Amino acid sequence: MAGVPSSSSVPTTPLLKDELDIVIPTIRNLDFLEMWRPFFQPYHLIIVQDGDPSKIINVPKGFDYELYNRNDINRILGPKASCISFKDSACRCFGYMVSKKKYIYTIDDDCFVAKDPSGNQINALEQHIKNLLTPATPFFFNTLYDPFRDGADFVRGYPFSLREGAPTALSHGLWLNIPDYDAPTQLVKPRERNTRYVDAVLTIPKGTLFPMCGMNLGFNRELIGPAMYFGLMGDGQPIGRYDDMWAGWCAKVICDHLGLGVKTGLPYIWHSKASNPFTNLKKEYNGIFWQEELIPFFQSTTLSKESTTVQKCYIELSKQVREKLSKVDPYFGKLADAMVTWIEAWDELNPSTTAIAPEANGAADKK
Structure with missing residues (x-):
């Protein structure tokens, strides 16, 4: 694709240096950044400190960053701070809200640089950027996976009318070592490790949901940012560890409605430690x-033709959550309220934000 260097080339300046923020939720010192220094140092970091706001979080020298704790969140959002989770990594979405960049990459503080089968360190951020800057193919599956990667193309029988693709809103990366398992699977497979590196990127088809993991994730904030709300989780809530999945389900429904694409696969990071399965x-x-x-x-949710922006889609979705899921548990009525509060807070901090119609985002040229 024009403008995106091949994996063998070394860019003279970091890709999207002034257009991307890295968002990191944490409760501890960020020593893990030393391993990422060659890849992250040119970029601006937004660190969202969870837990005790009086605790001092140390960040290695040489990084450009801003750090927000709970006191900052309360000060900036006032009463609307209630929509930001506490004592849960869902607090990261506050970083999405205060960012002013076009793209976001978010990573957990127990994720390290992985190596490919040849032993080369993987620049996860660069691969996410490549995924986001090339079109997606949600309307027809290409059996060679992402046709916009070097060495691939559309296969015989792929409709030419669909080869322009759709703008990519979200890039979902994977993990080596510790898999992203739920607690029951952790308990029955305590020693299982993911050692399989699959050199592939694919578009998740329209109409298909997926379990999104927030520990290695990139997205186009202008295209899908208001839908990347990680919900009410953690302290004071009856549920945790579903924050990223909730955001993924909401975002995928909205991407399908607006004609946007979601990719998954490369890049890999090294997930260094498993959380306690009993706590989980x-x-x-x-x-x-x-x-x-x-x-x-x-799976059955549809959005009206009047919902032409991400914000309108999300408000409509919140109404359906209240109407149809409150019978599952009263929590979902509370969550629906928080979804509305999230959009109100987003629009207050981003008054000039306007959703870009998919047709206005011309798919990038492919070599």
Whole structure:
């Protein structure tokens, strides 16, 4: 694709240096950034500190960053701060809200640089950028996966009318070492590690949901940012560890409605440690039951033609959450309120934000 260097070339300046923020939720010192220094140092970091706001978080020298704790969130959002989760990595979405950049990359602080099968360090950020800057193919599956990667193309039988593709709103990366398992799977497979590196990127087809993991994720903030709300999770809530999945389900429904694409696959990061499965089970317990209702809800959800922006889509979706999911548990009425509050807070901090119609985002040329 024009403007995106091949994996063998070394860009003289970092891709999207002035157009991308890296958002990191944390409760500890960010020593892990030392490993990422060659890749992250040119970029601006937004660090969202969870837990005790009086705790000092140390950031290695040489990084350009801003750090927000709970006191900052309360000060900036006032009463609307209630929509930002506490004692849960869902707090990261505050970073999405205060960013002023076009793109976001978010990563957890227990994720390190992975290596490909040849032993080369993987620049995860660069691959996410490549995914986001090339079109997606949600309307017809290409059996060679992403046709916009070097060495690939559209296969015989792929309609020429669809080869322009759709703008990519979201790039979902994967993990080596510790898989992203739920607590029951962790308990029955405590020693399982992911050692399989699959050199592929594919577009998730329109109408298909997926379990989004927030620990290695890039997205176009201008295209889908207001939908990337990680919900009410953690402290004071009856559910945890479903924050990223909730955002993924909402975002995918809205992407499908607006004609935007979602990619998954490369890049990999090295997930260094498994969280406690018994602690996770307490957090996930309700979600494990509720997801059997949530998935059919999102699979059957349709949005009206009047919902032409992400904000309008999200408000309409919140009404359906209240109407159809409150019968599952009263929590979902509270969550629907928070979804509306999130959009109000987003628009207050981003008054000039306007959703860009998909047809206005010309798919980039492919070599």
